[in-house]
Amino acid sequence: MSAPFAQIEALSVRYPGATRPALDRLSLTIAQGERLAVIGESGSGKSTFARALAGLLPQGSRQSGEIHWTPERPRPGAGYGYVFQDPGGSLNPVLSIGTQLVEVIRTHLRLSRAEARDRAEALLARVQLPDPQAALARYPHQFSGGQRQRIAIALAIAAGPALLIADEATSALDMLVQAEIMRLLDDLVREMGMTLIFITHDMALAASLADRIAVLRDARLVETGPARQVIDAPREPYTRELLAAHVDLRSPVLIGQTSGGRE
Numbered sequence: 001m002s003a004p005f006a007q008i009e010a011l012s013v014r015y016p017g018a019t020r021p022a023l024d025r026l027s028l029t030i031a032q033g034e035r036l037a038v039i040g041e042s043g044s045g046k047s048t049f050a051r052a053l054a055g056l057l058p059q060g061s062r063q064s065g066e067i068h069w070t071p072e073r074p075r076p077g078a079g080y081g082y083v084f085q086d087p088g089g090s091l092n093p094v095l096s097i098g099t100q101l102v103e104v105i106r107t108h109l110r111l112s113r114a115e116a117r118d119r120a121e122a123l124l125a126r127v128q129l130p131d132p133q134a135a136l137a138r139y140p141h142q143f144s145g146g147q148r149q150r151i152a153i154a155l156a157i158a159a160g161p162a163l164l165i166a167d168e169a170t171s172a173l174d175m176l177v178q179a180e181i182m183r184l185l186d187d188l189v190r191e192m193g194m195t196l197i198f199i200t201h202d203m204a205l206a207a208s209l210a211d212r213i214a215v216l217r218d219a220r221l222v223e224t225g226p227a228r229q230v231i232d233a234p235r236e237p238y239t240r241e242l243l244a245a246h247v248d249l250r251s252p253v254l255i256g257q258t259s260g261g262r263e
């Protein structure tokens with residue numbers, strides 16, 4: 001394994017007023033540049049794990065255990081970008097796309113307004129948004145769900161983060177659009193050398209995109225290993241159950257098989 005990016009030791013999280021932990025003594029090492037898929041049923045703690053890594057837990061949550069970051073804890077912007085399931089989580093409905101991108105870019109990079117605008121347009125082109133120049137002047141509601149997610153990705157990567165966290169980034173989208181967005185994320189992660197942590201219900205996506213898979217169940221990490229090994233030879237009965245529930249897993253995945261333009 002290459003150098004560690006985050007060494008997580010016995011990480012537990014309890015939300016305010018909750019009787020049970022949402023994450024229970026999770027230990028895991030994330031390598032620099034790896035693509036880690038976190039899978040598990042609804043409520044198993046996947047988003048809690050992602051939020052804890054990003055320091056985005058709600059106020060009053062109790063977190064214990066340790067996370068050792070190399071070289072240091074990533075901050076929003078150049079440290080990490082976060083893509084939420086609902087692009088509404090990242091987009092401000094009352095500001096134009098250009099204003100939002102330029103603000104993020106200027107907060108994190110020393111660029112003039114004109115340079116930031118050029119970069120914003122280039123980012124929109126990179127996430128394959130049609131007519132990026134015109135898109136800068138538009139507002140979030142003027143785009144489809146898939147396009148909004150592309151814009152949210154552009155915002156998340158605008159400052160060139162070392163880590164990208166994608167929390168069910170495609171599950172609100174139809175299958176073909178999902179595949180296109182995941183392919184885009186895959187390309188961006190390779191191009192920019194980012195570490196990727198992506199949360200999904202979808203074993204097929206995890207199998208096609210991840211180097212490693214972590215399986216959560218009831219707040220605990222039940223299995224982790226190289227993606228192929230977890231898929232082909234799961235150690236835990238629970239992982240086998242998850243796999244069995246995905247009858248389509250061994251059929252060809254959509255990533256790499258679609259062409260743009262479905263949004």
Ligand SMILES: Nc1ncnc2c1ncn2[C@@H]1O[C@H](COP(=O)(O)OP(=O)(O)OP(=O)(O)O)[C@@H](O)[C@H]1O
Nearest residue numbers: 015016018022041042043044045046047048049058
């Ligand atoms: N803000 C919160 N306050 C209290 N409890 C919460 C909060 N967010 C999540 N929980 C609880 O913590 C547990 C883990 O939730 P989490 O959202 O991490 O699961 P998940 O695996 O991401 O689920 P999903 O796939 O449905 O998003 C669940 O029991 C959930 O109800």
